[in-house]
Amino acid sequence: MATSPDSLVLHTTDNGVSWITLNRPAAMNALTWDQRERIIDLLAGASADPGVRAVVITATGKGFCAGADLRGAPSAGGERVAGDVARMIRQGAQRFIGAVLDCEKPVIAAVNGTAAGIGAHLALACDLVLAGESARFIEVFVRRGLVPDGGGAYLLPRLIGPQRAKELVFFGDAVSAAEAERLGLVNRVVPDGELAKTAREWAERLAAGPTRALALTKQLVNASLDSDRAAAFAAEATAQEINMTTADAQEGVASFVERRSPTYRGR
The missing domain is CATH 3.90.226.10 (2-enoyl-CoA Hydratase; Chain A, domain 1)
Structure with a gap:
């Protein structure tokens, strides 16, 4: 069977x-x-x-x-x-x-x-x-x-x-x-x-972390050993641009300014 x-x-x-x-x-x-x-x-x-x-x-x-x-x-x-x-x-x-x-x-x-x-x-x-x-x-x-x-x-x-x-x-x-x-x-x-x-x-x-930021960070680290510095820096800047559109990034900044613990929702 x-x-x-x-x-x-x-x-x-x-x-x-x-x-x-x-x-x-x-x-x-x-x-x-x-x-x-x-x-x-x-x-x-x-x-x-x-x-x-x-x-x-x-x-x-x-x-x-x-x-x-x-x-x-x-x-x-x-x-x-x-x-x-x-x-x-x-x-x-x-x-x-x-x-x-x-x-x-x-x-x-x-x-x-x-x-x-x-x-x-x-x-x-x-x-x-x-x-x-x-x-x-x-x-x-x-x-x-x-x-x-x-x-x-x-x-x-x-x-x-x-x-x-x-x-x-x-x-x-x-x-x-x-x-x-x-x-x-x-x-x-x-x-x-x-x-x-x-x-x-x-x-x-x-x-419980900022899911999209973790995904982008994973991509950067995995690609880093196959990239020269210019390519790695360009990828980092692009990842930062993408991540700053997420709700979790905005929550992270707001929680810092408001002196409280962040609540990340993976978005």
């Missing part, structure tokens, strides 16, 4: 936070095609829904995501020709990671166990990364004779520099949560039993 995508990726929205939970604990949440497509859709929905102001991605069981489960991918059939693999990567792993990077709401990863391969990149593409003490990050590709996909060679050097990135992808060794925090791969490590609570606290704090 087939398992529905809705049960493989659980979804709830609570207090302005969209909770996206991988739910294949028996398979260490190895990512199927159906799961990937559902998460892409949920992230796009979060961007478009004014009732969603932050996103948390986490998982059930002892694994965050053990990588791609290629057994769940639909088969095109026939003989493979030049270009098939590149097209599969563009439409699959790269589109998946791009959906996280391009989501207009801040996205938190709550890493509850092993994050390997595309699972590690799913976590590292998020805006903030919380890790339980038992979490591990593994660039598993070299162990299979593969090149990293899902933006690994793009994300890692920007997070920890090229030399450290090469160490991780050349050797494929497991990185503990504590070491990941030391390297700068994660924002904070917490006891496993406090991971969901901390993720909720962070997400609800973001959900």
